[in-house]
Amino acid sequence: MKNQAVKYYPMLPVLAAYAVLFLIGRNMSGMWQLVAMLLFYCALGQAFNIFLGMTGYVDFGYVAFMGVGTYGMALAISRLAHIEGLGAGIIVIGFVLAVLMSTLLSIAVGAVALRLRGAYFAIATIGVNEGFRFLIEGARIWNGSEGIIFTAQLNQILGREAASALAIFWADVFVLTIAVAAALVTLIYMRSKIGYALTALREDEDAAKVMGINVTKFKIIAFITSASFAGLVGASSWALKTPYVFPPEVFEIHYTIEAIIIVLLGGAGTLLGPLVGGLIYGISKYYLSIFIPGFQLLIFAPIIIVIIVVFPEGVVGMLKAKTRNTAAGRFIV
Amino acid sequence: MVFEQLAGNLFQGLVLGAVYGMATMGLSLIFGVLKVVNVGHGAFVMVGAFITFWLFSALGVNPIFAIPVAFVIGLGLGLFFYYTVIQRLIKAPELATLLATFSIGVLLQEVIKLIFGSEFRGYNWTVGKIDLGLTVLPVSKLLACLGSVGIAVLLYIWFNRTRAGSAMRSVVEDSEGARVCGVNVGAAYAWSFALGIGLTVTSGVLLTMFIPVGINPYMGGGYTLKAFVIAVLGGLSSPYGAFFGGLVFGLIENGSYTLFALLPGVEPFALTRFLSFVILLIILLIRPTGLLARK
Numbered sequence: 001m002k003n004q005a006v007k008y009y010p011m012l013p014v015l016a017a018y019a020v021l022f023l024i025g026r027n028m029s030g031m032w033q034l035v036a037m038l039l040f041y042c043a044l045g046q047a048f049n050i051f052l053g054m055t056g057y058v059d060f061g062y063v064a065f066m067g068v069g070t071y072g073m074a075l076a077i078s079r080l081a082h083i084e085g086l087g088a089g090i091i092v093i094g095f096v097l098a099v100l101m102s103t104l105l106s107i108a109v110g111a112v113a114l115r116l117r118g119a120y121f122a123i124a125t126i127g128v129n130e131g132f133r134f135l136i137e138g139a140r141i142w143n144g145s146e147g148i149i150f151t152a153q154l155n156q157i158l159g160r161e162a163a164s165a166l167a168i169f170w171a172d173v174f175v176l177t178i179a180v181a182a183a184l185v186t187l188i189y190m191r192s193k194i195g196y197a198l199t200a201l202r203e204d205e206d207a208a209k210v211m212g213i214n215v216t217k218f219k220i221i222a223f224i225t226s227a228s229f230a231g232l233v234g235a236s237s238w239a240l241k242t243p244y245v246f247p248p249e250v251f252e253i254h255y256t257i258e259a260i261i262i263v264l265l266g267g268a269g270t271l272l273g274p275l276v277g278g279l280i281y282g283i284s285k286y287y288l289s290i291f292i293p294g295f296q297l298l299i300f301a302p303i304i305i306v307i308i309v310v311f312p313e314g315v316v317g318m319l320k321a322k323t324r325n326t327a328a329g330r331f332i333v
Numbered sequence: 334m335v336f337e338q339l340a341g342n343l344f345q346g347l348v349l350g351a352v353y354g355m356a357t358m359g360l361s362l363i364f365g366v367l368k369v370v371n372v373g374h375g376a377f378v379m380v381g382a383f384i385t386f387w388l389f390s391a392l393g394v395n396p397i398f399a400i401p402v403a404f405v406i407g408l409g410l411g412l413f414f415y416y417t418v419i420q421r422l423i424k425a426p427e428l429a430t431l432l433a434t435f436s437i438g439v440l441l442q443e444v445i446k447l448i449f450g451s452e453f454r455g456y457n458w459t460v461g462k463i464d465l466g467l468t469v470l471p472v473s474k475l476l477a478c479l480g481s482v483g484i485a486v487l488l489y490i491w492f493n494r495t496r497a498g499s500a501m502r503s504v505v506e507d508s509e510g511a512r513v514c515g516v517n518v519g520a521a522y523a524w525s526f527a528l529g530i531g532l533t534v535t536s537g538v539l540l541t542m543f544i545p546v547g548i549n550p551y552m553g554g555g556y557t558l559k560a561f562v563i564a565v566l567g568g569l570s571s572p573y574g575a576f577f578g579g580l581v582f583g584l585i586e587n588g589s590y591t592l593f594a595l596l597p598g599v600e601p602f603a604l605t606r607f608l609s610f611v612i613l614l615i616i617l618l619i620r621p622t623g624l625l626a627r628k
Contacts, residue, residue, distance in 0.1 A: 058431050058432060112617075116617055116618075118427040122370060122372065124617050126561060127558045127561070130610065131607050131611070134604065134606040134610075137600055137603040138601070138603030139599055139607075253554060257435075264432065295447065297443045298440070298443035301437075301439040301443055305418055305433055305436045305440065308433045308436070309418055309421050309433070312425070
């Protein structure tokens with residue numbers, strides 16, 4: 001039994017960090033907005049890391065899953081608002097729909113793209129985000145390029161005050177929950193057969209195959225898990241905070257870029273990496289936007305290039321190597 | 334009536350397709366020689382467009398003279414990024430070069446945004462039009478098409494008639510074998526990357542003839558996707574395959590636009606871009622080596 005608990009020790013620093021973040025946000029005036037942004041980036045990183053970090057495959061169309069998640073919540077609220085007595089249950093339906101839609105899209109994309117290796121996979125994913133956006137706009141699905149605005153429905157169901165509390169507080173609490181859940185799932189995967197299979201595949205896919213590992217199955221598991229978390233992040237951080245959805249905004253490649261930066265900065269494939277990366281990126285973006293608004297990527301793009309060339313293991317990866325076989329090492333994964 | 338329109342648009346597609354093809358040769362060259370996928374491809378196209386825009390509007394330079402300028406700047410950028418970044422990642426996992434070239438693209442976008450701002454820019458170079466009966470073709474587009482064909486021919490001659498060109502081809506075939514035969518593989522890598530980037534930046538000059546007011550730091554994303562569709566059409570590692578892939582893609586793009594426009598209640602432009610993504614997936618699935626590639 002004791003051994004089982006030791007496996008999950010690395011969750012402690014993760015939980016501690018999120019608790020500290022939450023307390024700072026609640027107790028220091030004016031800090032909640034910053035904390036909410038940090039939570040968004042950490043959650044984005046945790047979710048993205050499950051695929052990029054664990055498989056070593058890069059999905060350039062990742063934001064599409066956040067986009068359809070946002071649509072899931074938007075469709076639930078805008079289409080079901082007329083049903084009496086749903087109340088706050090409509091949010092639950094929205095989350096279920098968000099997970100369902102992002103999972104379905106990831107199965108569709110994964111079934112095609114995950115048959116492909118390395119570079120070919122990356123090429124296939126480059127168009128997912130744009131392709132899906134232009135399908136929605138072109139075929140006028142879900143109102144096409146006009147998008148969905150559901151502020152009125154949300155106010156009608158929950159009442160103006162509850163809707164506003166949802167936007168400025170509860171949506172961020174959901175994001176926090178998603179981030180913790182994604183971290184927990186990452187650790188569970190790491191400590192199970194899935195994690196070992198993915199490590200083998202990341203090191204040498206051919207060898208893993210020869211050893212009898214069903215590499216495609218494990219890649220798809222990681223892909224779908226990562227995508228459904230992205231759908232949840234979109235549903236809470238975008239749909240609930242700003243009750244509208246427009247295709248060009250939710251299928252914006254910018255967020256894929258940010259996810260890549262966060263995961264690489266912290267350390268791909270580590271548990272703490274996305275958290276550390278999210279904090280570094282979020283805090284720098286927040287303060288950079290005061291001095292030079294809109295140019296954080298000008299600073300981060302060269303930093304990421306240097307990281308890829310000089311220390312590809314990221315901040316947590318280096319920390320992990322330093323603390324190996326020490327007491328602290330048990331907590332840093 | 335519809336058929337006349339379709340024929341006219343297909344002709345325009347062929348003209349644009351030649352430029353698309355030339356714009357993809359650099360991507361295929363780099364993949365063929367270095368096995369590196371340049372995910373930042375579109376950003377280099379964008380740099381070429383801005384060079385043309387700046388030379389024309391600030392110095393009054395004819396876009397035709399922007400071609401050598403863009404090519405030299407492209408060579409320089411290629412050598413710079415090769416020696417600072419790519420060379421160190423040749424032996425690293427594929428993920429590293431994918432993310433590195435992607436980040437280089439982001440960096441270029443941000444630098445151009447810092448210099449020029451993020452508004453849409455354009456320039457007006459009037460050199461008349463030719464009426465071909467079926468369609469009216471601006472001379473600027475015709476020149477871009479001829480320029481693309483000319484560059485492709487020059488590249489062909491260079492590859493087949495010069496020592497450096499043969500060395501590069503030998504590296505594509507078998508880099509170990511080339512090394513044994515005394516080819517300086519390191520230099521071939523560096524110059525292929527530089528040449529690839531040079532061609533890509535140059536294609537940005539030619540593409541501005543087709544986008545009167547579409548020059549913007551973020552314009553590259555669409556070209557990256559198109560270039561990948563074209564490159565896989567042509568087999569991904571062959572510059573000539575890419576050129577013919579471009580012709581095919583130009584026909585598909587303009588043809589499907591004409592047909593989608595007949596459907597009620599859709600946005601044909603958006604559907605055309607969706608279609609290019611579907612084509613990409615289908616080719617990758619059934620023939621990842623490309624439709625035009627030799628077995």
